[in-house]
Amino acid sequence: MTSENSSERVVVRLDGVRKEYGQSVALDGVSMEIRTGEAVAVMGPSGCGKSTLLNMVAGLDRPTAGTINIHGDDLGGMNETGLALFRRRRIGMVFQFFNLLDDLTALDNVALAGQLTGTSARQARKRALELLDELGVADRRNDYPATLSGGQRQRVAVARALMNKPSLLLADEPTGALDRQSGEQVMNLLLDLNRIGQTLLVVTHDPRLAERCATRLVEFEDGRIAREKVLERTA
Template identity: 60%
Template sequence: MTTSAPPVIDIRDVSRTYGEGPPALAGVSLSVRAGEALAVLGPSGSGKSTLLNLIAGLDRPSGGSVTVDGQRVDRLGEAASAKYRRARIGMVFQFFNLLEDLTVADNVLLPAQLAGTPRAEARRRAADLLAHLGIDRHADAHPGRLSGGERQRVAVARALMNRPALLLADEPTGALDTASGEDVRQLLAALNADGQTIVLVTHDLGLAESCATRTIELVDGRIVRDSEDVRGTPAVAR
């Protein structure tokens, strides 16, 4: 008998409160399979960023459990959380978070250096990523010389450097013009088609429609809609 693989993300009855205010998340349960591209939608203050931070191990729930790629993230201390992010998570942000005094290649290499990857192996991996993402000609340039779309491609390459089980993207098109935003949409869709599991937080319905195999909508810290029919059947992880 064939046993189905465990989910990449398994969140069970998670709540998160801050002080005396209403909960940022209230009893959220969510399972994400390998190869899914999940878009998290909702108004400002709905709990989207809190959910992403809990998955990334940047915050801890007030109750419930968060398991990612077999790791109980909610039980990790600070040092273990940092190691978990290096090994299992790639993160892409709205404003790129690239180091302007480093070249494109050195920005991409940074996660591998922090993880202790041998230098020659890391350089081969970085060169392959830059070529695959179409930005190898900018390897020796500094990020300030690149367009917004190109900088986001560098950020994606950096996020993929350590072959993460999960790519998290927080408003990845939020700081981009229309053309650059479309470029990033196509890139994320292609990565998911290649088997990369993705969770993205966005206000961009076009991004969700073009990239996601599934969407959830958060309102007041609760999931009010969960649809797996945005772009068809999730890709099979390779």
């Protein structure tokens, strides 16, 4: 399935979302939609509010005003437990600094996401191994994050994000801490995922990543959407 033939179902809807931290305004009345199968890249200078947007969509932070709907669920109506369960079912997250648990092997880091949903350890490890295999790091499954390269760590992180088959994959500067070659690998990975129907919301400073992977680019300035454009993928 590709973005061209995806249904028009709205996965994410933001309506007048505002976020204040004391006196400063991180998001100022942002409204936008992301449809199934889209790959949306959010760009803008540091402090423009793009990471805040990602946190709002993930339910890690709450807006000061406005509403956020994911698959029709209003995040504002959920308590902390509800948000945690929502993240488990709907969201996969990839971070700039990977955020793998240092005490767990690559396999257990991936399996952990499945085990939190109640999947048995055996089932979770089986699925984790499949994902690691698909992402080309199965041979490092018993290694700890400290012994992996940056690119390998990020692929393990992507595998973990995909463990529960999320409807929305959020990536916060996924190539920001990687060398060029590893960054390329991660870009290809995200592109492949979107091509098989994974909805993506990627926050990045890297224009190459946006051009390569995104179907739509949203540019932020001072907490607002400055411009939006549909992209033709270069790859």
